[in-house]
Amino acid sequence: MLIGQYDRNDRTSIFSYSKLLVNHSLRDFTVDAAEHNGKGGLGQLVEELFFGYDVNSKAEADFAAAGVELKCTPLKLNRQDELAIKERLVCGMINYREDWDKSFEESHFYKKCLVMLILFYLHRGSVPRLDLKFLFTVLWQLPEKDLLIMRHDYEIISDKIRNGLAHTLSEGDTMYLAACRKGQKGDSLIPQHGSDIGAPRRAWCLKMAYMRTVLEETKRKHREGAYTNIVTEPEKEKAEQVVRTDDLRKDSFDGIILKRFYPFLHKDYEEFCRMTCREATYSKQLYFTMANAIAGNQEVGNVNLSEEFLKAGLTMKTIRVQKNGKIKESMSFENIDYQEVCDCEDWYDSRLYELFSARFLFVVFKETDGKITLAGGREEKRYVLDDVFFWTMPQADLDVAKDYWENIRQCVTRNTTAPECFWKISDKKLFHVRPKGRNAADLTTNPHGGRVRKYCYWFNSEYVTNLINEHK
DNA sequence: GCATGATCATGC
DNA sequence: GCATGATCATGC
16 A cells, blocks of 8 residues: 555545554554654644645645545543543634634635544554554534534624624533634733624634534444445434424524423423323422423433434533522532543543533423422422523633632542542532432542542532522 | 432433 | 432431
């Protein structure tokens, strides 16, 4: 096999050629390795050493004539020793001076990234770049349904830039296509369009959650030996989809979901059951069940596991407000993965950042006078659907979350995962750390060896109360 | 009444 | 068996 033996004007040829890199590192294609130590990113090295062209001479898309953008993206091994996405996929810097008056179809993102050749490699910190192993290749064309959602994402971001609000951009604003922070700590703010307020540098990116589904699909294609997601026949719509492509042509994802809730506003569970012809049975998760049935149009088992919610990193959470206006319970998130906390050095790449900078769909139930009667004559307190909204953590609170993360990281790296080390509710700092497990004996791996108690991330109940009240 | 630790219920 | 959403129990 000869280096560079492919037709760079032909998508299929480029893709077939890329398969040669799978299960290899660049070292296998490099004659004089010494020459390439230290310069350029891995993507550049792939272009130079594997695809055999001079990086400096190219002006536009990597394979412009074929309409293919080359992306190298890292994977890591997670706690279960499975391959997992390490980073969001960055798709070019946002230019605040220019990226606000173009349509989605005219944007750099669309023009460059509609079809990408994505090379997944296994990241290992101490290994020279030439020895990093490539695991998967996929020719990824953004599917039509995803493009409908991304177009709306693009409009949300470009609207903010157009209106001089670039400094308020947040990854949680959007579903799949996001504006992520880009640059080093301490970088100065840069000028934006239509405002004197500086804004942090940001780039167009596909979110971690989205990339996770790209990876899953890619693994499946590799198993089947097909490698590409471009299908000649229309694929059957999978069961667990919350909205249909046709609906997205008429309304945004958010709009569709919110409108599903409106008929049930101020209704309690009993009324909901009557309206939807279901039996009013008791369960501990009754309000989650109700919210889920509404959001999923009664067709989806758990919307949080639906394709769109997973791809967007969107989470639906139900909140119950007591008569006195307070929320009894704090809001729990997933358990802390101590290994991840140890391994991740950058706040913006951390799991906690992903969890807290994500979008939320909050469904609020409020306790009111009266009781509801369920199957078997069982009486329960009466809560009515009071409010439903999409929510993203404000930047100021994300700054607090960063301190929260740094504290957790310090505790974990010093191997002091004891309650007195973590933030508590009584510290009144928006978030706290508390146990969550099957019972006190439910342990997890300690990176320092042995096993430790399971703790998880929490929003203080007071924080939840405040964010609900601020929405009103 | 609240903070904190502990555990339940469900579904995959 | 485990993660996730949800809630309970105890002591100050």
